[in-house]
Amino acid sequence: MKKEFAVIGLGRFGGSICRALSEEGMEVLAIDIDEDKVNEFANIASHAVVADTTDEAVLKSLGIRNFDHVIVAIGDNIQASILTTLMLKELGVKHITVKAQNDYHEKVLSKIGADYIVHPERDMGKRIAHHIISNNVLDYLELSDEHSIVEIAANGNIAGHSIMELDIRAKYGINIVAIKRNKEIIVSPQANEVIQSGDILIVIGADTDINRFEKKAL
Numbered sequence: 001m002k003k004e005f006a007v008i009g010l011g012r013f014g015g016s017i018c019r020a021l022s023e024e025g026m027e028v029l030a031i032d033i034d035e036d037k038v039n040e041f042a043n044i045a046s047h048a049v050v051a052d053t054t055d056e057a058v059l060k061s062l063g064i065r066n067f068d069h070v071i072v073a074i075g076d077n078i079q080a081s082i083l084t085t086l087m088l089k090e091l092g093v094k095h096i097t098v099k100a101q102n103d104y105h106e107k108v109l110s111k112i113g114a115d116y117i118v119h120p121e122r123d124m125g126k127r128i129a130h131h132i133i134s135n136n137v138l139d140y141l142e143l144s145d146e147h148s149i150v151e152i153a154a155n156g157n158i159a160g161h162s163i164m165e166l167d168i169r170a171k172y173g174i175n176i177v178a179i180k181r182n183k184e185i186i187v188s189p190q191a192n193e194v195i196q197s198g199d200i201l202i203v204i205g206a207d208t209d210i211n212r213f214e215k216k217a218l
C-alpha cells in the first residue's frame with residue numbers, strides 16, 4: 001500500500017518536502033492557511049487544501065489521523081506549530097515530524113511527543129561551517145553532542161596507504177565504516193584496503209578525534 005503523507009505549512013521548508021515527496025511518487029496532501037500557497041501546490045501534490053490546522057475540527061475533517069506521516073512545517077508562528085503538533089498527537093497520528101524554529105520550540109515539541117524534530121537552518125549552518133573550516137569534510141551527521149559520522153575526502157597524504165599502515169583506529173580512535181570510490185561503496189573495509197586518491201572516507205568517532213585526524217593525517 002502506498003504511504004500517505006500530509007505536509008502542513010508550504011513555506012520554503014514544507015514546500016520543498018512536499019515537492020520531493022511528490023517527485024518520489026508519494027501521495028501527499030499539502031495544507032496551508034494561505035490560499036496562494038495552496039494554489040502553488042495544486043498541481044504538485046496529490047491534493048492541496050486551505051486550512052487552519054490549529055482548529056481541531058478542521059484536522060478531523062481532513063481525516064488527518066489516517067495519514068502515515070504528517071510533517072509540520074509552520075515557520076514563525078511557533079504557537080500554531082505547537083498547537084497543531086499537540087492535536088495531531090491527540091488524534092493519534094503515528095509519525096509526526098516538526099520543524100523547530102529555536103531551542104525553546106524544540107524543547108516544547110519533544111515534551112508533547114513529536115517523533116522527529118528537525119532544525120534545518122541550524123543543522124545546515126553547522127554542516128556548512130564544518131565544510132568551510134575543512135575543505136576535506138564533505139558532509140557530516142551529528143550523532144550526539146560529541147560524536148559524528150563524517151564524510152572526508154582522502155588526499156595525497158593518505159592515498160596509497162592501507163588502513164592498517166595508517167593505523168587510524170589506534171592513533172585517532174576513529175573508525176572507517178565505509179569508503180566511497182567512484183560509484184562503488186566498500187562497507188566495513190578490511191585493514192589491508194589501500195586508500196586511493198579521490199576516495200571518500202566515511203568515519204565515525206568523537207568530534208575531537210575526527211578533528212585531530214583531519215589536522216594531522218590529511
Ligand code: ADP
Pocket residue numbers: 008009010011012013014031032033034037051052053054073074075076077080
Ligand atoms: P519557511 O521558513 O520554511 O519558509 P514559513 O514561515 O515561510 O516557513 O512558512 C510557514 C507556512 O506555514 C506559511 O506558508 C504559512 O501560511 C503556514 N501556516 C502558518 N500558520 C498556519 C496554520 N495555522 N495552519 C496552516 N498553515 C499555516
